[in-house]
Amino acid sequence: MTVPSDFTEAFARCPLVAILRGITPQEVDAVGDALVEAGFSLIEVPLNSPDPLVSIERMAKRLQGQAIVGAGTVLTPAQVAEVADAGGRIIVSPNSDAHVIAATVGRGLASLPGCFTPTDAFAALKAGAHALKFFPAEVLGPAGVKAIGAVLPKDVLRLVVGGVTPDTLPAWRAAGIQGFGLGSALYTVGRPAAEVGAAARAFVAAL
Numbered sequence: 001m002t003v004p005s006d007f008t009e010a011f012a013r014c015p016l017v018a019i020l021r022g023i024t025p026q027e028v029d030a031v032g033d034a035l036v037e038a039g040f041s042l043i044e045v046p047l048n049s050p051d052p053l054v055s056i057e058r059m060a061k062r063l064q065g066q067a068i069v070g071a072g073t074v075l076t077p078a079q080v081a082e083v084a085d086a087g088g089r090i091i092v093s094p095n096s097d098a099h100v101i102a103a104t105v106g107r108g109l110a111s112l113p114g115c116f117t118p119t120d121a122f123a124a125l126k127a128g129a130h131a132l133k134f135f136p137a138e139v140l141g142p143a144g145v146k147a148i149g150a151v152l153p154k155d156v157l158r159l160v161v162g163g164v165t166p167d168t169l170p171a172w173r174a175a176g177i178q179g180f181g182l183g184s185a186l187y188t189v190g191r192p193a194a195e196v197g198a199a200a201r202a203f204v205a206a207l
Contacts (some may be wrong), residue, residue: 034197043061
């Protein structure tokens with residue numbers, strides 16, 4: 001499955017995905033600018049945030065050419081369509097749903113479904129997923145992810161989400177992980193943009 005070129009280019013620049021769960025539209029300008037200044041090029045707004053589609057549309061326009069924006073916690077094909085219409089370019093889910101993956105691919109967006117087992121991973125790839133998000137990664141640990149990775153096609157992009165910190169990045173990379181979704185270690189509700197930027201710079205430095 002061919003990965004959308006804008007995602008490939010953004011991932012190559014910086015394989016860190018900022019997960020802004022709970023962010024409001026009023027915060028996204030300052031936080032988005034801080035992330036881009038730190039070197040981030042992938043931003044996710046989970047759909048269980050306040051007015052997520054407004055935030056996605058606002059950031060997608062503001063950061064055009066600097067970062068691509070998408071949605072997390074996407075559970076239905078209808079939500080995929082809403083995200084696409086808002087200018088989102090990435091669809092991230094906590095699970096592997098073939099219908100969501102198909103809808104994502106059909107709209108030309110990057111599909112990053114969640115998986116936890118080899119069964120999940122291969123089902124997601126069969127449905128057309130562009131990358132795999134191992135979640136919750138802190139439960140699997142680097143050893144568990146490495147064991148699953150041993151049976152996956154070598155060219156599959158693999159990301160982890162859950163419990164990732166600058167200190168643990170080397171262990172994940174040694175386990176064959178190429179990308180990282182960063183949640184509460186980067187952003188929590190109401191965290192000032194300056195603090196988000198400082199945390200983002202620490203993650204970039206850890207790479």
